[in-house]
Amino acid sequence: MKIAILGGDGFCGWPASLHLSDQGHEVIIVDNFSRRVIDEELEAESLTPIRSLSERRAAWREVSGRQIGFAFIDVAQDYEGLLEFFRTERPDAVVHFAEQRAAPYSMKSSKNKRYTVDNNVNATHHVLSAIVESGVDIHLVHLGTMGVYGYGTAGMKIPEGYLDIEVTADGDANDDTKGAANGPSEHPAEPRRIEQQILYPSNPGSIYHLTKVLDQHLFAYYVKNDSVRITDLHQGIIWGTHTAQTQLDERLINRFDYDGDYGTVLNRFLMQAAVGHPLTVHGTGGQTRAFIHLQDMVRCVQIALENPPAAGERVKIFNQMTETHRVRDLAELIGRITGAEVAMVPNPRKESAENDLHVVNDTFLDLGLRPTTLSEGLLLEVEHIAEKYRDRADLSKIPATSLWTADQQAGVPAAA
Ligand code: USQ
Structure with missing residues (x-):
């Protein structure tokens, strides 16, 4: 397949690009380096020494003999550039990682909220619109999030995107307009039961997560109206840094964020342990979240690409996670x-x-995913990344400083 990876220079995009190239696909990265620009803005660098994209691509050519293409396009701003790219390259599939992905960064200020909504929603809509306008039959695989569901379902397992519901329609029995004109019916109609599937009700916990909810509605519309083929991967929190390809050469290394805005919980704890910082459990640590190792993420993207929906089929939604854990249990x-x-x-x-969290993730397991579990991978990660690069850490960047509400900013603790 010819595959365009939007956001292919980022934390998920780079290892996915290498994995798909290694599988023999023709890969073209599309990126505007926004993640590297945000590093500069936050004065927080990856713990691992990441190289420029041109150096990464040259190293991959040297190591594997394969080429990864590149186009500099700001997907959210340059619609014409994206359309031209689809028309000239005619990719079979597009993997869309080109969104601002950190919840704390999205909540830092009104400017960050607006940037995250503008960037993420525009990027997704531009991709959809350009697929339709180009007339190229592209399968779109989008990186969504488990966070669209909210967390905590009173013991129920979160299904893969859709909820079966049954509605009771009373029909004529409660139809007041008829009643007024004709008098009460002697034989009121039996209530009818209607079975339906709806998108699982969303309950985002940050502006970032909200943008992924908005994406879902764009997808549903473009499938209904234009029969675009779309897969949405509702992904849990990634942990780990390496994949089989990123560890082949130090120049291919993936980024590892540990700062309060971009570092995700488990990688932060691993890094904190390596530098002797107490593990920063937020609140009671009773939050339960879904997790997946980076290596499994790239496999899931491959599996999703190999199993596209048919034209006209509704959006395929996969829960891309392998384990759930409570934050304080991870810290312990x-x-x-x-x-x-x-x-x-x-x-x-x-x-x-x-909160408790129970999730259905049968689709990927049925399609052959063999998950890397925390118990196998954790120690390796501590030794190979967190300890190896701990001297590069800036300890002042560890505390999370982004507060969700004006009350919190004024010093009042948030009510859950
Ligand atoms: N947490 C701590 N201590 C820390 C950092 C986080 O207790 O030092 C807690 C948070 O309060 C939260 C949980 O750990 O309850 C997860 O936080 P996170 O920063 O690891 O994850 P989150 O903000 O949800 O976002 C991350 C990625 C995002 C992805 C999402 C998947 O940044 O791109 O979509 O995980 S999920 O959480 O399943 O929605």
Whole structure:
């Protein structure tokens, strides 16, 4: 396949590009380097020393003999450039990672909220619109998030995107207009039961997560109106840094974020343990979240590309996660492995203090995914990344400083 990877220089995009190229696909990265620009803005660098994209691509050519193409396009701003790209390159598939992906960054200020909505929603709509206008039959694979569902379902398992519902329609029995004209019916109609599938009700916990909810509606519309073929991957929190390809050469290394805005919880804990910082558990640590290793993410993207929906079929939604864990259990586990101290810090976010989470993830398992579990991968990650690069860490960037509400900013703790 010819595959365009939008956001192919980022944390998920780069290892996915390498994996798909390694599988023999023709890969073209489309990127505007916005993630590298945000590094500069936040003065927070990846723990791992990432190279420029041209150096990464040259290293991959040297190591594998394969070429990865590149087009500099700002997908959210340059619609004409994207359309021209689709028309000239005619990719079979587009993998869309070109969105601002951090919840804390999206909540930092009104400017960040507006940037995240403008960038993410425009990018997705531009991709959809350009697919239709180009007339090229492209399968769109989008990186969504488990966070569209919200967390906590009173014990119910979150299905893969859709909820079966049954509605009772009373029909004539309650139709007042007829009643008024004709008098009450002697034989009121039996209530009818209607079975339907609806998008699982959304409940985003940040402006970032909200943009992925908005994306879902754009997808549903473009499938209904234009029969675009779309797969939406509702992904959990990634942990890990390496894939089979990124560890072939140090110049191919993936980014590892540990700062309060972009670092995700498990990678942050691993890094904190390596530098002797207490593990920053937000609140009681009773939040349960879904997780997936980076290596499994790239496999899932490959599996999704190999199993596209047919034209006219509704959006295929996969829950791209392999395990669920409570934040304080993760901290305790890493504390046990490394001897790190655990610190309960005031929660900078407005989120439920405690929740259970049960998720259906049968599709990927049925299609052959063999997950990397935390118990196998954790120690390797501590040794190979967190400890190896700990001297590059800037400890002042560890605390999470982005507060969700004006009350929190004024010093009042958030009610869940
Ligand atoms: N947390 C801590 N301590 C920390 C950092 C985080 O206790 O030092 C807590 C947070 O309060 C939250 C949980 O850990 O309850 C997860 O936070 P996170 O930053 O690891 O994950 P999140 O903000 O949800 O976002 C990340 C990615 C996002 C992706 C999402 C998947 O940045 O791109 O969509 O995970 S999911 O969470 O399943 O929606």
